[in-house]
Amino acid sequence: EGSGDSWYDNFSAVVQLLPILILLLVPLLAPLFENDPLYLLNPTPQFTTHMKTSILKTSYYVKPDFPQVFTGSIMKVEKMVEAEYIDKLRNACNREKTAQASLFQKAKYSGSSQLKRRAAEYSTASCKLLEELPGRGRRR
Numbered sequence: 001e002g003s004g005d006s007w008y009d010n011f012s013a014v015v016q017l018l019p020i021l022i023l024l025l026v027p028l029l030a031p032l033f034e035n036d037p038l039y040l041l042n043p044t045p046q047f048t049t050h051m052k053t054s055i056l057k058t059s060y061y062v063k064p065d066f067p068q069v070f071t072g073s074i075m076k077v078e079k080m081v082e083a084e085y086i087d088k089l090r091n092a093c094n095r096e097k098t099a100q101a102s103l104f105q106k107a108k109y110s111g112s113s114q115l116k117r118r119a120a121e122y123s124t125a126s127c128k129l130l131e132e133l134p135g136r137g138r139r140r
Contacts, residue, residue, distance in 0.1 A: 044061070053082050056082050093127040095126075
């Protein structure tokens, strides 16, 4: 019976160490399962090849070997690029409008005409870009 007990003791020790082993192995193995994105909206040392979508003419960057290794639908990639670009513009536009509204509120409560003028001149460049996109126009 001594050999049966030692097997159980060894198994028990391994089970007790399992959470620690998992905590050590997961960070080491995670990079093996990560995929690089197909594109980025801004260039990096890896993503240097400049491309533009056919509809909105949105700039994006791919790896230099993209034309040789990519076998999927370029139209799907372009739709993803444009959707990401529009989301980025929307978020920036919302931030700009929030900042502008905050300035108007401060001007209202302070009675400062200088602050009111600054709020009126506050740049909402992302909102303008969003409005100028083909098929977008002004939405109310």
